[in-house]
Amino acid sequence: TSSKIKVDLDPSTGVAVMRMQSPPVNSLNLDLLTEFTTTLEKLELDKSCRGVIITSSLPKIFSAGLDILEMYQTSPEHCGEFWRAVQEMWLKLYGSKLTTIAAINGSSPAGGCLVSISCDYRVMADNPRYSIGLNETLLGIVAPYWFKDTMANTVGHRTTELALALGRLYSAPEALKIGLVDELVPEDQVVTTAAQTMGQWLAIDEHARQVTKAMMRKPTIDKLLSNREADVDNFVSFITQASVQKSLGMYLKMLKNRKG
Ligand code: CO8
Numbered sequence: 053t054s055s056k057i058k059v060d061l062d063p064s065t066g067v068a069v070m071r072m073q074s075p076p077v078n079s080l081n082l083d084l085l086t087e088f089t090t091t092l093e094k095l096e097l098d099k100s101c102r103g104v105i106i107t108s109s110l111p112k113i114f115s116a117g118l119d120i121l122e123m124y125q126t127s128p129e130h131c132g133e134f135w136r137a138v139q140e141m142w143l144k145l146y147g148s149k150l151t152t153i154a155a156i157n158g159s160s161p162a163g164g165c166l167v168s169i170s171c172d173y174r175v176m177a178d179n180p181r182y183s184i185g186l187n188e189t190l191l192g193i194v195a196p197y198w199f200k201d202t203m204a205n206t207v208g209h210r211t212t213e214l215a216l217a218l219g220r221l222y223s224a225p226e227a228l229k230i231g232l233v234d235e236l237v238p239e240d241q242v243v244t245t246a247a248q249t250m251g252q253w254l255a256i257d258e259h260a261r262q263v264t265k266a267m268m269r270k271p272t273i274d275k276l277l278s279n280r281e282a283d284v285d286n287f288v289s290f291i292t293q294a295s296v297q298k299s300l301g302m303y304l305k306m307l308k309n310r311k312g
Pocket of ligand 1: 076077079113115116117118119120121159161162163164187188191193194195196287290291304307308311
């Protein structure tokens with residue numbers, strides 16, 4: 053199988069760039085999620101790597117989020133396997149000892165937003181056509197508590213409550229306003245700005261920074277770690293409900309009809 057992530061590690065700076073390249077929309081299917089996790093694991097073991105910039109090689113789209121086709125009309129076993137891969141990716145990324153910066157060069161709904169808010173810092177293209185948010189309720193599904201926790205850790209409880217209830221997709225300027233992203237820059241400067249910011253992060257004492265990150269994030273991570281199988285069971289029983297499958301089917305149809 054061909055690679056869905058292109059990795060460039062610059063040993064002179066210790067910074068790797070991970071580019072998702074899975075057309076048409078970088079939807080996070082089982083293959084991409086698995087490759088994402090193993091790529092991060094390898095970089096963590098590589099002594100010459102200290103930071104990762106995560107971006108997309110596709111114009112206009114960072115990631116369309118979880119691949120709906122992995123959870124629409126598939127078996128409970130498959131849904132379970134898929135969900136374990138989503139958990140694994142988040143646990144690795146949110147808990148990474150590397151400095152992680154999302155270079156959000158396009159739209160970033162749902163799972164794409166999760167990847168972004170799991171990084172240490174977010175730089176987004178200043179294009180108001182690009183949006184980011186946890187829009188699960190628009191699909192008739194519910195963001196899991198650990199998506200919600202990651203969001204609340206980023207923008208606070210009340211903003212998360214509004215964002216999740218309404219399934220809000222924030223334009224880049226709105227996302228900056230609520231603190232969902234940290235910085236907006238012209239589209240062609242997203243990765244270079246991420247690299248400059250990375251320099252500031254890497255200037256901090258490595259051990260002090262890692263312990264601080266763990267202090268901030270460990271309680272959120274431990275909550276899922278102590279409950280992983282229950283979370284899988286919960287996902288599978290929810291997503292396989294006839295009414296939920298029907299909502300996903302309608303959403304997929306809406307995506308197709310929207311085309312023109
Ligand atoms: N999964 C599967 N297929 C997708 C997805 C997706 N997430 N997104 C787009 N596609 C498909 C489209 O259906 C289309 O297929 P086709 O070519 O066969 O018609 C193709 O990809 C291209 O898409 P578009 O034509 O829509 O491309 P655009 O460039 O016009 O738009 C967008 C790109 C903005 C990314 C748009 O496709 C979009 O809005 N996609 C849907 C995004 C979304 O809502 N994702 C939510 C996924 S759910 C999730 O991530 C978290 C779930 C948590 C589970 C909790 C349950 C308990």
